[in-house]
Amino acid sequence: MTHWTDDFFTGYWSVMQKAAPMSGVAAEEARVLRKILRLRKGSKVADVPCGDGRISLELARAGCRVVGVDACEPSVRRARREFRKAGLPGALHLGDMRDLQLPREFNAVINWWGSFGYFDEDTNRRVLKGFADILLPGGRVLVDQVNRERILRQFMKKGVFKYGEVKVTTRNRWDAKRQRINGSWLFERGGRRARRRSSIRLYTPSQMEALMESAGLTLERICDGTTGLPFTRGSQRMSTVGRRL
Numbered sequence: 181m182t183h184w185t186d187d188f189f190t191g192y193w194s195v196m197q198k199a200a201p202m203s204g205v206a207a208e209e210a211r212v213l214r215k216i217l218r219l220r221k222g223s224k225v226a227d228v229p230c231g232d233g234r235i236s237l238e239l240a241r242a243g244c245r246v247v248g249v250d251a252c253e254p255s256v257r258r259a260r261r262e263f264r265k266a267g268l269p270g271a272l273h274l275g276d277m278r279d280l281q282l283p284r285e286f287n288a289v290i291n292w293w294g295s296f297g298y299f300d301e302d303t304n305r306r307v308l309k310g311f312a313d314i315l316l317p318g319g320r321v322l323v324d325q326v327n328r329e330r331i332l333r334q335f336m337k338k339g340v341f342k343y344g345e346v347k348v349t350t351r352n353r354w355d356a357k358r359q360r361i362n363g364s365w366l367f368e369r370g371g372r373r374a375r376r377r378s379s380i381r382l383y384t385p386s387q388m389e390a391l392m393e394s395a396g397l398t399l400e401r402i403c404d405g406t407t408g409l410p411f412t413r414g415s416q417r418m419s420t421v422g423r424r425l
């Protein structure tokens with residue numbers, strides 16, 4: 181059976197990602213992440229999914245030993261190219277976060293920038309358990325999502341954005357029963373267009389705490405991962421940190 185993630189992140193998304201504002205903020209995001217997760221030189225970090233490696237690269241620059249995993253082949257290729265260009269060590273793998281083929285040797289797992297909640301309830305739980313399973317004792321998992329309360333309060337049914345040459349028109353619907361934000365995306369570039377769908381489960385803080393516990397993790401903190409500030413109803417992001425004892 182196909183899943184929306186099978187073709188969403190290839191093609192137009194990856195072109196858009198290069199031109200989007202997030203490509204310029206990776207260094208600052210990685211700085212805050214290092215602080216939240218108490219990463220040091222030599223810390224072993226799994227960045228899952230790593231996309232085009234923007235965060236992995238900054239962590240590697242700071243001396244972390246990074247393994248990145250992503251299911252999008254063009255993104256992984258780009259990440260490898262950027263590491264080579266920068267002359268930095270790092271392992272970038274094509275892989276599926278639902279079935280991580282990594283040993284238990286990490287000080288931290290980062291699931292950054294709205295990369296959680298893509299699947300059904302059981303699978304999302306399994307993904308988090310997979311992260312917990314590759315942590316050393318004392319290791320931390322950080323899962324970053326949008327702040328659901330804020331998103332629902334300022335719900336944007338339609339949005340039109342321009343990232344470089346790509347125009348994106350999104351239509352969003354909140355599925356209150358399944359607690360998912362369902363998106364319909366129209367990408368347009370030079371007279372060509374493509375439609376894609378997305379569906380993301382948005383969790384409350386207490387639901388994330390329960391998920392962490394079911395994965396064998398202890399909730400350490402919930403904050404806005406872009407600033408490190410405590411989580412409030414006005415925060416842009418909700419970043420949940422769990423620790424393996």
Ligand SMILES: C[S@@+](CC[C@H](N)C(=O)[O-])C[C@H]1O[C@@H](n2cnc3c(N)ncnc32)[C@H](O)[C@@H]1O
Pocket residue numbers: 185189228229230231232233234235249250251252255275276277278291292293294295298
């Ligand atoms: C919103 S992007 C975030 C990427 C990266 N964390 C960042 O901050 O740039 C989500 C990523 O999830 C990847 N992805 C989607 N489904 C996946 C799966 N099953 N396994 C691994 N990666 C997946 C996509 O290819 C995409 O690169």
